[in-house]
Amino acid sequence: MVRSTASAPATVRTTWSAARARTRADAAPGERRSAAYLYILPALAFYGLFVLAPFGHSIALSFFDYDGISPGSWIGLANYKELLADSQTRGAFVHALVLVVFYAALPVAIGLLLAASLSRTRVRGLAWFRTVLFLPQIIPLVVVAVIWRYIYAPGEGPLNEALRATGLSGLARPWLGDFSWALPAVGIVGTWVQYGLCMVLFIAGVQKIPTSLYDAARVDGAGALNEFLAVTLPNLRNEIAVALTLTIIASLRNFDLIYLTTQGGPGNATSVPAFEVYNQAFEVGRVGFASAIGVTLALIIFAITIGVNRIAEARS
Amino acid sequence: MRKSPARLRAALTMILCAALATAACSVAPGASGGGNDQPQGSSTAVPKGDVTLTVWDQEVRGGQNAQIEQLNQEFMDEYPNVTIKRVAKSFTDLNKTLKLAVSDDEPPDVVQANQGRPVMGALVTAGLLAPLDGYANAYGWADRYSQTLLDLNSFSPDGATFGSGSLYGLSQVGEIVGVYYNSAKLDELGLEAPQTFDDFEAALESAKEAGEVPIQFGNLDKWPGIHEFQAVQNNSADKDYLRDFVFAQGDVSFSTDANVAAAEQLQSWVDAGYFTDGFNGVSYDDAWANFADGEGVFLITGTWLAADLEEQMGNDVGFFLMPPSQEGADPVSLGGEGLPFAVTSESDEPETAAAYIDFITNEHATEVITETGGLPAPTGGSATPAGGVQADIFEAWEQLNSSDSIVPYIDYATPTFYDTITASVQELTADKAEPQEFVSTVDQDYTRFLEDLNQ
Numbered sequence: 215m216v217r218s219t220a221s222a223p224a225t226v227r228t229t230w231s232a233a234r235a236r237t238r239a240d241a242a243p244g245e246r247r248s249a250a251y252l253y254i255l256p257a258l259a260f261y262g263l264f265v266l267a268p269f270g271h272s273i274a275l276s277f278f279d280y281d282g283i284s285p286g287s288w289i290g291l292a293n294y295k296e297l298l299a300d301s302q303t304r305g306a307f308v309h310a311l312v313l314v315v316f317y318a319a320l321p322v323a324i325g326l327l328l329a330a331s332l333s334r335t336r337v338r339g340l341a342w343f344r345t346v347l348f349l350p351q352i353i354p355l356v357v358v359a360v361i362w363r364y365i366y367a368p369g370e371g372p373l374n375e376a377l378r379a380t381g382l383s384g385l386a387r388p389w390l391g392d393f394s395w396a397l398p399a400v401g402i403v404g405t406w407v408q409y410g411l412c413m414v415l416f417i418a419g420v421q422k423i424p425t426s427l428y429d430a431a432r433v434d435g436a437g438a439l440n441e442f443l444a445v446t447l448p449n450l451r452n453e454i455a456v457a458l459t460l461t462i463i464a465s466l467r468n469f470d471l472i473y474l475t476t477q478g479g480p481g482n483a484t485s486v487p488a489f490e491v492y493n494q495a496f497e498v499g500r501v502g503f504a505s506a507i508g509v510t511l512a513l514i515i516f517a518i519t520i521g522v523n524r525i526a527e528a529r530s
Numbered sequence: 531m532r533k534s535p536a537r538l539r540a541a542l543t544m545i546l547c548a549a550l551a552t553a554a555c556s557v558a559p560g561a562s563g564g565g566n567d568q569p570q571g572s573s574t575a576v577p578k579g580d581v582t583l584t585v586w587d588q589e590v591r592g593g594q595n596a597q598i599e600q601l602n603q604e605f606m607d608e609y610p611n612v613t614i615k616r617v618a619k620s621f622t623d624l625n626k627t628l629k630l631a632v633s634d635d636e637p638p639d640v641v642q643a644n645q646g647r648p649v650m651g652a653l654v655t656a657g658l659l660a661p662l663d664g665y666a667n668a669y670g671w672a673d674r675y676s677q678t679l680l681d682l683n684s685f686s687p688d689g690a691t692f693g694s695g696s697l698y699g700l701s702q703v704g705e706i707v708g709v710y711y712n713s714a715k716l717d718e719l720g721l722e723a724p725q726t727f728d729d730f731e732a733a734l735e736s737a738k739e740a741g742e743v744p745i746q747f748g749n750l751d752k753w754p755g756i757h758e759f760q761a762v763q764n765n766s767a768d769k770d771y772l773r774d775f776v777f778a779q780g781d782v783s784f785s786t787d788a789n790v791a792a793a794e795q796l797q798s799w800v801d802a803g804y805f806t807d808g809f810n811g812v813s814y815d816d817a818w819a820n821f822a823d824g825e826g827v828f829l830i831t832g833t834w835l836a837a838d839l840e841e842q843m844g845n846d847v848g849f850f851l852m853p854p855s856q857e858g859a860d861p862v863s864l865g866g867e868g869l870p871f872a873v874t875s876e877s878d879e880p881e882t883a884a885a886y887i888d889f890i891t892n893e894h895a896t897e898v899i900t901e902t903g904g905l906p907a908p909t910g911g912s913a914t915p916a917g918g919v920q921a922d923i924f925e926a927w928e929q930l931n932s933s934d935s936i937v938p939y940i941d942y943a944t945p946t947f948y949d950t951i952t953a954s955v956q957e958l959t960a961d962k963a964e965p966q967e968f969v970s971t972v973d974q975d976y977t978r979f980l981e982d983l984n985q
Binding site for chain 1: 625626629632633647648649652653655656658749750751752806807808809810811812813816820945946948949952953954956957960962
């Protein structure tokens with residue numbers, strides 16, 4: 215339910231409102247205004263069936279005490295109250311927000327850096343670099359999890375081996391089993407997965423910036439840094455908004471990596487809302503409470519992405 | 531980028547649609563209750579006409595699959611009018627789809643429903659499983675199992691009481707969580723298999739001094755911690771207390787001196803360095819693979835690893851039950867049984883279903899299970915493995931069942947107990963929680979559950 219809501223196809227929304235705006239403003243004489251709906255009907259039907267209806271159903275379930283089979287009983291907002299009161303569930307949401315830094319902020323920063331450096335200098339074999347840097351994005355997450363579990367392994371894991379080999383054995387630790395380091399460790403995996411996407415978006419964006427702008431900046435005596443701040447960054451605003459939207463959604467609905475690496479542990483140090491949804495619904499059998507977490511998560515994702523896009527638009 | 535008002539309007543429309551969809555959904559979720567009041571069947575006769583028996587099981591791995599296929603075929607040979615339609619799913623798959631399947635109008639006839647409140651308890655509460663007491667009497671099932679094994683598959687008909695009431699299923703295989711040892715390493719250290727718990731601790735100390743990993747342990751997956759804790763807990767807590775605790779019978783609490791003592795002991799083992807370095811970051815599979823490779827003297831885990839360990843270690847691996855505090859006393863051990871086969875209450879063929887369950891747990895079935903490398907849960911079978919670690923395990927199983935000394939997994943206690951105990955053991959063993967703190971955190975979960983139960 216979370217997943218489908220989060221991936222609401224933007225095209226449907228855009229087409230819909232575009233069609234509305236057009237029929238009102240410049241409808242040709244005799245054209246039936248409602249005809250536009252006909253065109254989007256097939257997509258809308260599927261969207262309604264597989265996204266809106268399940269989402270609605272989740273909202274309904276979130277007001278019930280329901281184990282998945284026995285008749286549920288209406289308990290109003292009790293699930294939401296528990297969500298706010300329960301420190302473990304609150305903790306899961308806090309962890310998700312921490313992961314936003316690793317899944318969204320860091321990849322965007324790294325992506326910008328790579329895009330700026332790859333597009334500024336003539337790099338031999340640019341396509342090769344781009345492909346290699348993009349690779350993490352196309353590796354299945356299960357494989358990613360296996361790779362990083364190996365990298366972080368306490369005994370023979372390459373990371374700890376490298377630390378010991380360089381005399382930093384004091385820093386070696388069971389990364390995924392350490393109460394302070396497990397969350398950042400999982401976060402770094404997210405950074406590794408996401409930066410490729412950001413980089414590709416930004417490289418594409420940089421290529422459409424007119425070279426005359428760079429020439430003008432250079433004539434004005436701008437160095438690499440000023441050029442980046444005055445030309446590249448402002449012109450990539452839309453790409454940054456897209457990248458942030460995609461990566462923030464990915465970070466907040468993060469389930470696979472947690473499930474495959476730490477199962478929310480050690481203790482509850484890496485538990486996240488999407489994992490809790492799964493856990494409550496399928497392991498504990500509290501479908502109502504799971505729905506409440508899912509709905510809350512969906513609303514948070516919704517609010518944050520609207521916020522990001524508004525900020526991006528307000529400046530344009 | 532679009533202008534904001536249009537976007538906002540689209541967003542609002544979406545929310546409206548969602549709200550409408552909500553209203554359109556049936557308001558009260560859940561199937562209405564099934565047949566709690568149905569008369570219990572007890573006939574051992576299989577109907578004569580054509581019968582199709584749909585069975586959902588999760589016996590998909592190697593030997594498990596071989597035994598169930600063979601038994602299914604033999605059942606159909608014995609009753610030519612019966613066709614078994616087998617739906618095999620992995621354990622995780624089965625658990626996720628079972629509730630929907632069983633609450634369907636045309637449910638499977640026989641399903642494997644996991645022990646405990648979240649699955650079997652929920653299905654019994656919803657009236658979706660048929661009580662089997664009548665068949666149990668008719669077929670004499672009580673003679674095949676020790677009391678604890680029957681209790682684990684029992685609920686009161688309203689699903690509120692676990693561990694007593696009606697029998698709802700039978701398991702094919704048993705499992706024990708005990709101690710594997712590397713016999714070559716024990717010889718090197720000049721140690722014998724320990725006879726008392728103190729002997730065992732002394733062995734850990736000798737292993738540590740010799741530079742070995744005393745207990746190979748990986749707890750990244752969270753659940754292995756339960757085994758480590760319970761292995762220690764059995765030394766201080768009484769088996770009857772633990773059963774009452776799991777089944778929520780009588781005035782029980784987790785806040786006991788025995789549990790604090792167990793937590794202290796486990797933490798002292800961590801502080802003494804008896805476990806693998808960084809165990810909270812080591813995966814279970816890596817841990818036992820390392821043990822099989824000769825790293826570590828002991829490994830506390832379940833009998834499900836016996837075949838894999840024997841394949842890699844040959845005669846160098848042995849198995850014993852965690853020894854009792856007094857020499858010669860009956861060892862008490864964490865153990866259990868495989869997922870029970872249960873009959874759905876809406877099944878059209880309850881007699882055939884009962885006959886099938888009888889067939890796959892009878893004496894012949896125990897032989898088939900033994901031949902395919904499993905540990906049959908029903909006792910009294912004639913077949914035993916030739917030797918090696920499997921023979922150790924068979925002997926331990928007979929011993930535990932004849933003295934009824936199996937203690938169930940404590941995560942059966944409440945629906946949220948698995949989360950609570952696994953997270954808490956990780957905290958305890960990382961010195962993030964004091965033993966007293968550990969006990970009170972776990973007790974909070976239990977107290978809350980008891981309050982809900984008694985409402």
